[in-house]
Amino acid sequence: FFFAMVFRLDTTMWCTLLLFLIPICSSRWTSGNIDSRNQEAVVTSYDFGIWSFTLEDKAYRVKDAVVASPLNKFKEMTDGDHKVFEHGSLGNSIAASVLKVQQPGNTNVELHVNHQLGIAVSVNDKAPENAEVGATFTFPGAKGIYGIPERAVDLALKSGHKYRLWNLDVFRYQLEDTKGIYGTIPYLMAHSGSKTVGMLWNNAGDTTVGIDYNDAGIQATWTSLSGSIEIFFFPGPTPMDVLRQMAYLTGKQYFPPLFSMGYHQCRWNYRSEEDTLSVDEGFDTHDIPYDVIWLDIEHTDGKRYFTWDSHNFPNPELMQEKIAAKGRKMVTITDPHIKRAAGYHIFDEATANGYFVKNPQGTADYEGHCWPGTSSWLDFTNPTVRDWYATMFKYDKYKGSTPILYTWIDMNEPSVFNSHEVTMDINAQHHGGVAHKDVHNQYGFYQTMATYAGQMLRSQGPPHDTTTRPFLLSRSFFTGTQRYGAIWTGDNEAKWSHLEKATPMLLTMSLSALSFVGADVGGFFDNPPEELLVRWYQAAAYTPFFRGHAHLETKRREPWLFGEENTRLIRNAIRSRYRVLPYIYTTFYKSSQEGLSVISPLFFHWPADEKLFTLQDQFMLGNAVLVRPIASPRSDNHGNIEVYLPGEPGEKWYDFNDGTPYAAPQSHVIVCDDNKIPVFQRPGTIVPLRERARRSTTAMRNDPFTLQIALDSKGQAAGSLYLDDTHSHKFQNGAFVHRAFHFAGGRLTASEYTVTTQYTTPAAPVTEQFSTNTWFERIRIYGLTSKPNEIYLEHGDDNSFNYGGLQGVDAQSIKERKQLTFEFIDGVLTIRKPVAYLMMDWVITIA
Numbered sequence: 043f044f045f046a047m048v049f050r051l052d053t054t055m056w057c058t059l060l061l062f063l064i065p066i067c068s069s070r071w072t073s074g075n076i077d078s079r080n081q082e083a084v085v086t087s088y089d090f091g092i093w094s095f096t097l098e099d100k101a102y103r104v105k106d107a108v109v110a111s112p113l114n115k116f117k118e119m120t121d122g123d124h125k126v127f128e129h130g131s132l133g134n135s136i137a138a139s140v141l142k143v144q145q146p147g148n149t150n151v152e153l154h155v156n157h158q159l160g161i162a163v164s165v166n167d168k169a170p171e172n173a174e175v176g177a178t179f180t181f182p183g184a185k186g187i188y189g190i191p192e193r194a195v196d197l198a199l200k201s202g203h204k205y206r207l208w209n210l211d212v213f214r215y216q217l218e219d220t221k222g223i224y225g226t227i228p229y230l231m232a233h234s235g236s237k238t239v240g241m242l243w244n245n246a247g248d249t250t251v252g253i254d255y256n257d258a259g260i261q262a263t264w265t266s267l268s269g270s271i272e273i274f275f276f277p278g279p280t281p282m283d284v285l286r287q288m289a290y291l292t293g294k295q296y297f298p299p300l301f302s303m304g305y306h307q308c309r310w311n312y313r314s315e316e317d318t319l320s321v322d323e324g325f326d327t328h329d330i331p332y333d334v335i336w337l338d339i340e341h342t343d344g345k346r347y348f349t350w351d352s353h354n355f356p357n358p359e360l361m362q363e364k365i366a367a368k369g370r371k372m373v374t375i376t377d378p379h380i381k382r383a384a385g386y387h388i389f390d391e392a393t394a395n396g397y398f399v400k401n402p403q404g405t406a407d408y409e410g411h412c413w414p415g416t417s418s419w420l421d422f423t424n425p426t427v428r429d430w431y432a433t434m435f436k437y438d439k440y441k442g443s444t445p446i447l448y449t450w451i452d453m454n455e456p457s458v459f460n461s462h463e464v465t466m467d468i469n470a471q472h473h474g475g476v477a478h479k480d481v482h483n484q485y486g487f488y489q490t491m492a493t494y495a496g497q498m499l500r501s502q503g504p505p506h507d508t509t510t511r512p513f514l515l516s517r518s519f520f521t522g523t524q525r526y527g528a529i530w531t532g533d534n535e536a537k538w539s540h541l542e543k544a545t546p547m548l549l550t551m552s553l554s555a556l557s558f559v560g561a562d563v564g565g566f567f568d569n570p571p572e573e574l575l576v577r578w579y580q581a582a583a584y585t586p587f588f589r590g591h592a593h594l595e596t597k598r599r600e601p602w603l604f605g606e607e608n609t610r611l612i613r614n615a616i617r618s619r620y621r622v623l624p625y626i627y628t629t630f631y632k633s634s635q636e637g638l639s640v641i642s643p644l645f646f647h648w649p650a651d652e653k654l655f656t657l658q659d660q661f662m663l664g665n666a667v668l669v670r671p672i673a674s675p676r677s678d679n680h681g682n683i684e685v686y687l688p689g690e691p692g693e694k695w696y697d698f699n700d701g702t703p704y705a706a707p708q709s710h711v712i713v714c715d716d717n718k719i720p721v722f723q724r725p726g727t728i729v730p731l732r733e734r735a736r737r738s739t740t741a742m743r744n745d746p747f748t749l750q751i752a753l754d755s756k757g758q759a760a761g762s763l764y765l766d767d768t769h770s771h772k773f774q775n776g777a778f779v780h781r782a783f784h785f786a787g788g789r790l791t792a793s794e795y796t797v798t799t800q801y802t803t804p805a806a807p808v809t810e811q812f813s814t815n816t817w818f819e820r821i822r823i824y825g826l827t828s829k830p831n832e833i834y835l836e837h838g839d840d841n842s843f844n845y846g847g848l849q850g851v852d853a854q855s856i857k858e859r860k861q862l863t864f865e866f867i868d869g870v871l872t873i874r875k876p877v878a879y880l881m882m883d884w885v886i887t888i889a
Contacts, residue, residue, distance in 0.1 A: 084096045084097075084098055086112045087112060087113045088110050088111075088112055088113060088274075088290075088291065089110070089113060089290065090277075090283075090286075090287050090290060090800065090801070091276075091277040091287075092110070092274060092275065092276055092277070092287050092290070092291055093274070093275055094272060094273060094274045094275070095271070095272075095273050095275075096270070096271065096272045096273075097175075097270055097271040097272075098270070099270065101174070101175075101268075101269055101270040102247075102268065102269050102270065102476055102477075102480035102481070103244075103269070103270050103272060104244045104245060104246050104269070104272065104484065104521075106484075106487075106488075106491070106522065107244060107246075107292055107484070107487075107520060107521040107522040108244065108274070108291055108292055108521075108522075109291070109292060109293045109522070109525070110290055110291045110292075174247075174266060174267055174268050174269065175245070175265070175266050175269065175270060175271045176263070176264060176265040176266070177243075177263070177264050177271065177273070178261060178262070178263040178264070179230075179241060179261070179262045179263075179264070180258055180259055180260070180261045180262075181232035181234075181239070181259045181260045181261075181262070182258055182259040183234045183237075183259050184232040184233060184234050184259045184260040185233065185234055185235060185260075185652065185655055186198045186232070186233045186260075186645070186655040186656065187199050187230055187231070187232045187233070187253060187260045187262065188230070188231045188232075188233070188550065188553055188643075189227070189229045189230040189231050189240075189550065189553065189554050190205055190207060190226075190227065190228060190229065190230060190251055190550075190554075191225060191226070191227055191547070191550045191551045191554055191556070192222065192223050192224055192225040192226065192227075192519075192531070192547065192550070192551065193205065193215075193219065193220060193221065193222055193223055193547075194215060194216070194217045194218065194219065194223070194531075194540075194543045194547055195217075195218055195219075195220065195543075195546070196218075196546055196656070196658060197546040197549055197550060197643060197656065197657075197658035198655060198656045198658075199253045200253065201253055201254055201255035201260075202253070202254065203220050203252070203253055204220060204250050204251070204252045204253075205220045205222070205250065205251045205252075205253070206220060206221045206222045206248075206249070206250050207222050207226040207228055207248075207249040207250070207251065207483065208221075208222045208226070208248045208249070208463075208482065208483065209222060209223075209224055209225060209226055209455040209465070209482060209483050209485070209486065209518050209520075210222060210223060210224070210455055210463055210464060210465055211224070211453060211455050211457035211464050211465065212224075212464075213464075213533070214533065214535065214567060215532065215533070215534075217539055217540070217543050223532060224455055224486075224517045224518050224519070224531075224532045225486070225517070225518050225519035225520065225523070225529065225551075226246075226249075226483040226519070226520055226521075227519070227520065227521050227551070227554040227555075227556065228242060228243040228244070228245060228249060228251075228264075228521065229241070229242045229243075229288060229521065229554050229555075230243075230251070230262055231281065231284050231285075231553060232260060233281060233645065233649065233655065235649060235650050235652060235655075236649075236650065237278060237279050238278040238279060238280055238281045238283070238284050238649065239275070239276060239277060239278045239279075239284065240275075240276035240278070240284040240287065240288060241273060241274065241275055241276065242273070242274040242276075242288065242291070242292070242521065243264050243266075243272075243273055244272040244273070244274065244521070245266045245268075245269040245270070245271075245272070246269065246480065246481050246482060246483040246484040246520065247266045247267055247268035247269040247479055247480055247482065247483070248266065248267040248268065248468075248479065248482070249264065249265065249266040249267075249483075250264070250265050251263065251264050267479065268477070268479045268480050269480050274291060276288060276291075280649055281553070281642075281643075281645060281646040281649055282638070282646055285553060285555060285637065285638070285639060285642075285646070286636065286637035286638070286799075286801040287637075287801075288554070288555045288637075289524075289555045289637030289801070290637060290801060292521050292522045292524070292525075292555060293522050293524060293525035293555075294524070294525075294555075294633065294634050294635070294636075294637050294803065295524045295525075295555070295556075295557040295558060295630070295633040295634050295637075295639075295640070296494075296511075296512075296524065296525050296526060296527070296558075296634060297511065297630060297631060297633075297634035297773070298511060298513055298528070298558060298630060299510065299511045299513055299768060299769045300623070300627055300739045300768035300769065301333045301334065301370075301371050301513075301738070301739050301740070301768070301769070302333075302334070302448075302513040302528070302587075303586070303588075303623060303626050303627060303630065303739075304331070304332065304333030304334065304588070304619070304620065304623070304738065304739045305331060305332040305333060305334075305588050305589070305590075305616050305619060305620075306332070306333065306334040306335075306336060306373070306587075306588065306589035306590070307321060307325070307332050307334070307335050307336065307589075307590055307600070308335070308336035308338070308373075308589055308590060308591040308592075309336075309338070309590075309591060309592045309594075309596075309598070309599065310338040310339070310340070310591075310592065310593055310594040311337065311338040311339065311340035311341065311594060312335070312336075312337060312338075312341075313340070313354060314354040314355065315354065315355050315356070315357065315358070315361045318335060318337065318361060319361060319364060319365075321335060321600060322335055322364075322365060322368070322370065324600055324602060325601075325737065326368075326737060327602075328601070328602040328609060328613065329613065329735070329737070330601055330602070330609075330612070330613045330616055330617075330737075331616055331617060331619075331620050331735070331736060331737050331738055332370070332616070332737075332738065333369075333370055333371060333738050333739055333740075334370065334371045334372065334373055334448070335365065335370065335371075335372055335373075336372070336373040336374075336375075336450060336589075336591075337372065337373070337374045337375065338375055338594075339375055339377070339413055339452075340354075340594075341354070341355055341374060341375075342375075344381065344383075344414065345381055345413045345414035345415075346381050346383065346386050346388070346414065347375070347376040347377060347380070347388065348376065348387075348388060348434055348439070348440045348441075349386075349441075350441075350442050355442075358442035358443075359442055359444055362443075362444045362446055362447060363444070365446065366444070366446045368737070368738060368740075369738045369739070369740025369741055370446070370738055370740070371446045371447075371448060371513075372446055372447050372448070373447070373448045373449065373450050373513075373515070374443075374447060374448075374449065374450065375449075375450040375451070375452055376449055376450070376451060376493070377412070377413065377451065377452050377453045377454065378419055378420055378422070378451070378453065378454045378456055378485070378486075378489050379410075379412040379413070379414065379417035379418070379419055379453065379456065379457075379458075380392060380398070380414075380417055380418055380419070380420060381414035381415065381416075381417055382407075382409065382415075382416045382417060382418055383414075387439075388434065389418075391430070392418075392420060392427075392430075393407070395430070397420055397421060397424070397426075397427045397430060398418040398419060398420060398421060399418070399419045399420070399421045399466070399470050399471065399472055399478070400421075400470065400471040400472075401467075401470060401471070402467060402469035402470055402471065403471075404471040404475070408466065408467065408470045408471075410458035410459070410460055410461050410466070411458065411459040411460040412453060412457060412458060412459055413453070419456055419458075419466065420489075421472050421473055422485065422488035422489045422491070422492055423472045423473050423476065423481050423484070423485070423488050424472070424473035426473075427473070427492070428488065428491060428492035428495065429492075429495070431489075431492040431493075431496065432492055432493075432495040432496035432498075432499045433496070433499065434496060435449075435493075435496030435497060435499065435500045436496075436499065436500050437500060440500075443500075445500075445501065445510070448497070448512070448513040448514065449493050449496075449497065449512075449513075449514040449515075450514070450515045451486070451489055451490060451493060451514060451515065451516040451517065451518075451527075452517050453517070454485060454486035454489050454490075454516060454517060454518040455485070455486060455517070455518045456485050456486070456518075465482070466478050466482070466485075468482070483520050484520045485518065486516055486517070486518025486519060486520065486523075487518070487519060487520035487521075487522060487523050489516070489518075490514060490516045490519070490523055490526040490527050491526055493512075493514050493516075493526070493527070494512050494514060494525075494526040494527065497510075497512035497513075497514065498512060509770065509771050510769050510770055510771075511769060511770065511771060512526075512527070513527070513528070514526065514527035514528070515527060515528045515529070515530060515587070515589075516528070516529055517529070517530065517532055519556065523556060524555055524556045524557060524558070527558065528558040528559065528560070528586075528587045529551065529556060529558065529559050529560075529587075530559070530560050530561060530562060530587060530589065530591075531544060531547050531548070531559070531560070531561040531562070532566075533562075533566045533567060533593075534561055534562055534565050534566050534567070535565045535566070535567045535568055536564055536565030536566075536567060536568040536569055536570035536571075536574065536575075536596075537565060537568075537574075538574055538673055538674055538675060539673075540561075540565055541565075541574065541577065541578050541581065541671065541673045542659070542671075542673035542674070544561040544581070544582075544585075544671075545581075545658060545659060545660075545661060545671060545673075546658040547561065548560065548561065548585060548586075548641060548661075549641065549642065549643050549658065549661055552586075552639040552640065552641050552642055553639065553642065553643060553646070555637070555639075557586055557630075557633050557639045557640040557641070558586050558587055558630075558640070559585070559586055559587055559641075560582060560585045560586060560587025560588055560589060561582065561585070562589060562590070562591040562592075563575075563578045563579055563582045563588070563589060563590040563591070564578050564579075564590060564591075564592065564599060565578070565592075566591055566592060566593050567593050567596070568593075568596065569596050569597050569599075570599075571675075572604050572605070572608050573675055573676065573716075574675070575599070575604065575608070575612070576608055576611045576612060576615070576716065577671070577672045577673070577719070579601075579611075579612050579615035579616065580611075580615045580618075580671070580672070580718075580719045581669070581671030581672070581673070581719060583615050583616065583618050583619040583622075584618075584619070584622070584641075584661075584663050584667070584669040584721065585641065586626075586630075586640045586641060588619055601613065601616070607716075611716055611717055614717055617735055620732070620735075620736065620739070620742065621731050621732060621733055622663075622667070622729070622731060623732065623739065623742070624730040624731060624732055624747060624763060624765075625663075625664060625666070625667070625729045625730050625731065626640070626663070626664075627764060627765075627768075628664075628730065628762060628763055628764040628780075629663070629664040631764040631773075631780075632664075632764075634803075635802055635803045636799055636801050636802050636803075637801045640663070640664065641661045641662060641663050642661065642662050643657070643658070643661065643662075644657055644660060644661070644662060644668070644686075644688060645657070646662070647662055647665065647688070648688040648689065651688050651707065653686060653688070654686075654688060657686065659671065659673065660685065660686070662724075665724065665727065666723060666724045666727035666728075666729050666752075666761065667698060667721065667722070667723060667724070667729065668685075668687070668695070668721070668722040668723075668724065669719070669720075669721050670683060670685045670712075670719065670720040670721070671719060672714060672719045672720075676716075681713055681714050681715065682711050682712070682713060682714075683711065683712045683713075683714050683719075683720055684709055684710070684711050684712075685709065685710050685711075685712055685720045685722070686707075686708070686709045686710075687704055687705075687706045687707065687708065687709075687710060687722065688706060688707045689706030689707050689724075689725065690706065690707070690755070691706070691707065692755045693705075693706045693707075693725045693754060693755050694706065694725055694755075694825065695722040695723065695724060695725060695752075696722060696723045696725070696752045696824040696825065697721070697722060697723075698721040698722055698723050698750075699718075699721065700870070701822075701824040701868070701869060701870040703824070703825070703869070704722065706725075723750065723752040723824065724752060725752050725753065725754040725755065725759075725825070726752065726753070726754035726758060726759050726760065727751075727752050727759055727760070727761055728749055728750070728751045728752075728759050728760060728761025728762075728783045728785065729749075729750045729752075729761060730747050730748070730749055730750075730761065730762075730763040731747065731748040731749075731750055732745050732746075732747055732748070733748050733820065734746075739768070743768065744816065745816075746816060746817050746818060746819035746820075747763065747816065747817070747818050747819070747880065748818065748819065748820040748821070748822060749761075749763075749783060749790075749818060749820075749821050749822070750822045750824070751783075751785055751790070751821070751822065751823045751824065751825075752824045752825060753785065753823065753824065753825030753826065754825075756786075757785075757786070757787075757788075757825070758784075758785060758786045759783075759784070759785040760782070760783065760784050760785070761782075761783050762780060762781060762782050762783065762795045762797075763780070763781050763783070763880065764778065764779070764780045764795075765778065765779050765780075765812075765814060765816070765880065766778035766779070766812055767812065772810050772812070773812075774806055775806060775807075775808065775809040775810040776805070776806070776807075776808030776809060776810055776811065776812075777810035777811055777812040778812050779812055779813075779814065779880060779881055780794070780795040781793070781794065781795055781880060781881075782794065782795040782796070782797065785823075788887060788888045788889065789885055789886070789887050789888070790821065790885065790886040790888075791883075791884075791885050792878065792882070792883055792884050792885075793883050794883075813881060814880060814881060815879065815881075816879070816880045816881075817877055817878060817879045817880065818876055818877075818878045818879075818880070819874075819875055819876075819877075820872065820873065820874060820875070820876075821871075821872070821873040821876060821886065822870065822871070822872050822873075823870070823871040823872075823873075823888075824869070824870060825869070826866070826869065826871050826888075827869075829866040829871075830864065830866070830871065830888045830889060831889055832861065832889050833861070833862045833864050833873055833886060833887065833888050833889070834859055834860060834861050834862060834886070834887055834889075835859070835860045835862055835876050835877075835878055835884060835885070835886050836858075836859040836860070836884070836885055836887070837882065837883065837884050837885075860876075860877075862874075862875075862876050862886070863875070871888075873886065
C-alpha cells in the first residue's frame with residue numbers, strides 16, 4: 043500500500059491524498075471483499091489541527107507512543123460527492139470521495155485536506171518490493187528537513203541518502219553512517235522559512251526513509267518491513283508549533299529533579315566502595331561540584347542486576363548514606379537481559395510466571411548471550427511484566443538500595459551478542475503472539491516505562507511523605523520516551539569529530555520532542571587529549587544532560603588527574619553549569635508544561651534566516667543563551683572561533699560572562715583562550731543565575747540569585763524564574779513559585795508569572811503551597827548607554843503587592859523606598875545586594 047503525500051509550504055489551502063485498495067464510507071471506510079486484509083481507512087482529528095490517517099487491519103499497530111485523545115466531535119457535511127469533516131482548533135477540514143479506476147478490484151480514495159496554513163498530499167506509486175507498507179511524502183518549497191534520530195549525521199538530512207530506523211548496539215558507531223544506532227523516533231519536520239510542517243510515521247518495525255531534494259521540493263519515502271500504516275500530521279506553522287504539537291500528541295518532557303541537571307561522574311567501573319568514596323572525596327578536595335556518582339555492571343554479583351558484589355561492595359547502604367550526607371545521589375545499572383541462573387530471584391520469578399520473551403516457536407524462553415553469559419530478556423511489552431518489574435525497585439526487593447539510588451538502563455535495543463546484527467531474532471515472540479520485528483524499536487521504551495513506574499512505586503508511603511520525581515537514563519528510545527527519562531548518545535569516541543557531531547545529534551533528538559539528552563564527556567572509547575577533554579566539558583556544561591563516562595580499558599579520567607591547569611579549566615567549566623542551573627531548571631519546567639525543547643537549533647527562533655537552516659555548530663539553550671562549542675584543537679583554529687549571531691539589524695548580543703556587545707545579524711570571530719568558549723545572551727532576555735560556588739545542587743538550595751539582563755534595541759527585556767522543592771511532585775498541586783521579570787523604561791518589575799499558551803498544560807487545583815525567603819543579591823544589566831544617577835527599590839502597599847507569606851520579614855520596613863548601591867564599568871551596570879525577595883512583587887527604578 044503506497045501513497046505519496048505533498049505538504050504545501052506556501053499559502054495554498056488544499057491537500058490531496060490518493061490511497062489504493064480502500065473504499066470509503068463516512069469517516070471510516072471498510073474494504074469488504076475488495077482486499078483480503080479487510081482494511082479500514084480512518085481519518086482522526088486531534089486538537090491543534092493535528093490529524094491522522096490509519097489503515098486498520100490485522101497488522102500490528104504501535105501502542106503507548108501516542109497519549110493525546112482524539113476530538114470527540116467534528117462537523118460532517120456533504121459537498122457534492124464528498125463527505126467533509128471539519129475538525130481541530132485551527133480550522134482543518136477533510137473531504138473524501140470514491141474514485142473508480144481501470145484496474146479491477148481496486149478503489150481509490152481521494153482526501154482533500156483544507157487548512158488555513160496550507161498542506162497538500164497526493165499518491166502516485168506502489169510500495170517497493172519486500173516492503174509491507176510504504177509511503178512517499180513531498181514537501182513543496184521546503185529548504186530543509188530534519189528528524190528521524192538516532193545516528194551520527196548532520197542536522198539537516200541529505201538528499202540521496204537512505205536512513206534506516208532500527209535500534210542497534212553498534213560497536214564504535216561511524217560518523218555519517220545512515221544506519222540507525224540505539225534509538226528511533228520516526229518523525230520528520232520540513233521547513234521552508236515561511237512555513238513548517240511535521241509528520242510522525244507510527245511504526246516500530248524495520249523502517250527506511252529515503253530523502254530526495256528535487257525541483258518539486260523535498261521528498262521523503264518511507265518503507266517498513268512490518269506493521270501497519272498510521273501517520274500523524276502536524277500543521278505548524280512554525281518550528282516551535284510543530285514541536286509543541288508533537289509533544290502534545292506523544293507527551294511532554296517529564297520534569298526531572300534538580301540534582302539530575304547537575305554534573306554526573308561515571309566510568310566502567312568504580313571497583314569498590316572504597317574507590318567510589320575516594321572519587322566522591324576527590325571532588326571535595328579539588329573543590330569541584332558534582333551531584334551523582336554512577337556504578338556500571340561490575341558492581342553486581344556476576345552481572346545479576348538488582349544485586350551487589352558482596353566482596354567489593356559489602357555495605358552498599360552505608361556507602362549511599364555517606365554519599366547522601368553530602369546531598370549527592372548514586373546511580374546503578376539494570377540492563378534488560380537476565381542471567382539464566384537458578385537461585386537468582388529475578389530469574390526465578392520471571393521463569394515461574396512466564397515473563398520472558400519466547401523463541402520464534404513460542405515453546406520456550408528466548409535465549410542469547412550478553413554480559414552475564416546465557417541470558418533471557420524480560421518481555422516489557424507485556425503490562426503485567428512491567429507491573430511486576432516495577433516492584434523489583436522496592437527497598438525490600440532491591441536489597442542495599444536507598445532513596446538516593448537511581449537507575450541506568452543500557453543494552454536495551456536489545457543487544458544480543460550472538461544474534462544477527464547483535465539484536466534479538468525478529469521472529470521471537472512477545473506478549474499476545476506479537477513478533478519481535480513489529481515491536482523491536484519500542485523494546486527499550488517499554489523498559490523505561492517500567493523503570494519509571496518502579497521508582498514511583500518505591501517512594502510511596504512511609505517513611506517518604508511524597509512521591510519523588512524519578513530519574514533514569516536509557517540508551518534506547520522511541521516516540522514518547524521523553525515522558526520517562528534521559529537519553530545519552532551511547533558509546534562515542536575520544537575524538538574531536540565526535541565532539542563536533544554531538545551537537546547535531548542532540549539537536550535532532552531535541553526537535554523530535556526528546557529534550558533530556560547528552561553525550562559522554564571526553565568520549566567513551568579511548569583516551570582524550572587534555573585539550574579535547576577540557577573543550578568537551580566546556581561544551582557539555584550547556585547541554586541538558588551532563589555526564590563524564592569512560593570505557594573499562596581507558597585511563598582514569600577524574601577531573602583532577604590532568605594537571606593543575608587542566609583541573610582549573612574543568613572546575614570552571616563545571617562551575618559554569620551550576621551557575622546557570624536556575625535558568626536550566628526554569629527551562630525544563632517550561633518544557634514540561636508548554637512542550638518546548640531545552641536546547642534547539644537556531645532556525646527555531648529565527649525561522650526566516652536561511653543561514654540557519656543547516657547551521658549545526660551552535661545551539662540555543664532555552665530562548666536566551668546561544669552556545670558555540672569549540673570542536674577543533676587550537677592548532678587548527680588558533681583560538682579564533684567564528685560565530686553567527688542572528689536577529690534584527692540594530693540588535694546587539696552580549697558575551698554571557700563579560701557583557702561585550704556584538705552586532706546582529708552577522709558573523710564574528712571570537713578570540714577564545716583555553717578558559718572560554720563563545721556563549722552569548724540574546725538581546726531582550728533576563729537570565730536567572732546562582733553565582734556562589736558550591737559542591738552540589740543541595741548545597742545551593744538557599745543561595746541568593748542574580749538576574750542578568752540583556753537589553754534589546756528598545757531598552758527592554760523579559761524573563762522568568764521557577765523554583766520549587768526541586769525533587770517532589772508537589773509542584774503539580776501548586777507548590778511552586780514562578781516569577782516574571784520585565785525591564786522597560788528604566789524600571790525592572792517582579793510579578794507573578796502568568797504567561798500561558800494554547801499548548802500549556804492546564805493547572806491543577808492548588809492544594810499545596812511553597813514558600814522561600816530566597817532573595818536577589820545582584821542585578822546585572824548589559825546594554826545601558828550611560829551611568830545612572832540613582833537606583834532605588836520600592837514596594838507598594840499590601841493591597842497591590844504580594845508579600846508571599848515570608849517568614850521573618852518585616853513588611854513595613856520593606857515597603858520603604860530603598861537606595862541601592864551600584865557600579866557601572868565598561869557598559870555593564872551591577873546593582874549589589876538589592877535584597878529583593880523572590881516571592882515578593884517589587885520595582886527597581888534606574889534614574
